Amino acid sequence: MTTILxxxxxxxxxxxxxxxxxxxxxxxxxxARQPDTANALLELKKSRPGxxxxxxxxxxxxxxxKLATKxxxxxxxxxxxxxxxxxxxxxxxxNMDFRGWMDTFATNTVAPLQITQALMPALRQAPQARILTIxxxxxxxxxxxxxxxxxxxxxxxxxxxxxxxxEDVRQxxxxxxxxxxxxxxxxxxxxxxxxxxxxxxxxxxxLFEGLTIEKTGTFFNxxxxxxxx
Ligand SMILES: NC(=O)c1ccc[n+]([C@@H]2O[C@H](COP(=O)([O-])OP(=O)(O)OC[C@H]3O[C@@H](n4cnc5c(N)ncnc54)[C@H](OP(=O)(O)O)[C@@H]3O)[C@@H](O)[C@H]2O)c1
Numbered sequence: 295m296t297t298i299l300x301x302x303x304x305x306x307x308x309x310x311x312x313x314x315x316x317x318x319x320x321x322x323x324x325x326a327r328q329p330d331t332a333n334a335l336l337e338l339k340k341s342r343p344g345x346x347x348x349x350x351x352x353x354x355x356x357x358x359x360k361l362a363t364k365x366x367x368x369x370x371x372x373x374x375x376x377x378x379x380x381x382x383x384x385x386x387x388x389n390m391d392f393r394g395w396m397d398t399f400a401t402n403t404v405a406p407l408q409i410t411q412a413l414m415p416a417l418r419q420a421p422q423a424r425i426l427t428i429x430x431x432x433x434x435x436x437x438x439x440x441x442x443x444x445x446x447x448x449x450x451x452x453x454x455x456x457x458x459x460x461e462d463v464r465q466x467x468x469x470x471x472x473x474x475x476x477x478x479x480x481x482x483x484x485x486x487x488x489x490x491x492x493x494x495x496x497x498x499x500x501l502f503e504g505l506t507i508e509k510t511g512t513f514f515n516x517x518x519x520x521x522x523x
Pocket of ligand 1: 305307353428
């Protein structure tokens, strides 16, 4: 039985990641900023004994530390850094909300590594742990579009951080990858997006379950194809 922790699991893609992981027989630690009002997770828990719900604000150091203490003597087979924000209204190179840009970095770039470091002792206890960070093709250096540059740059940066992490934890047999979830019909992606959260979630979990150390340090699309950094 493997235990996987998912951040930002109360709605959108995160919720579908939780469902797909449970369907594959995993124990899932679904984290949310406010578990008491995470109604979809609370409903799911009624029929899924393998679901644990924990509090985590990914930008709050104390919240991260409190969660990590629960894994002091427990192994964790996987971490999916999913929580993310699109950033401020004004985020062009000619009109940037700089505070909002920093907040976007805090959530999308700094938090995934901070959470990973806090949970590293638990991940190292697993024989072959996996870390997947939900990034975005919008952060790929192969794209020259300039809209939403706070968001784009936060995803470019997290890709670089995770590529480096892959090298640093290879010695512990931990696999690290980033994934673009597709353009998904969530609050962030909007109703006109290409695919449903369930399509994205099942694709991402197929990818996640297939991650082996040979694939470490790779940026994938949700369908398993490799994307350019
Ligand atoms: N949708 C797309 O088309 C698309 C495309 C490319 C990449 N992505 C990426 O996919 C991931 C999930 O996106 P989504 O579409 O599911 O977005 P979403 O529907 O807006 O959901 C975002 C999730 O992140 C959580 N979150 C945000 N800030 C947080 C914080 N400080 N602490 C804890 N949780 C926090 C939210 O929690 P609350 O409910 O508490 O706000 C929510 O659970 C993100 O990393 C996003 O950048 C999405």
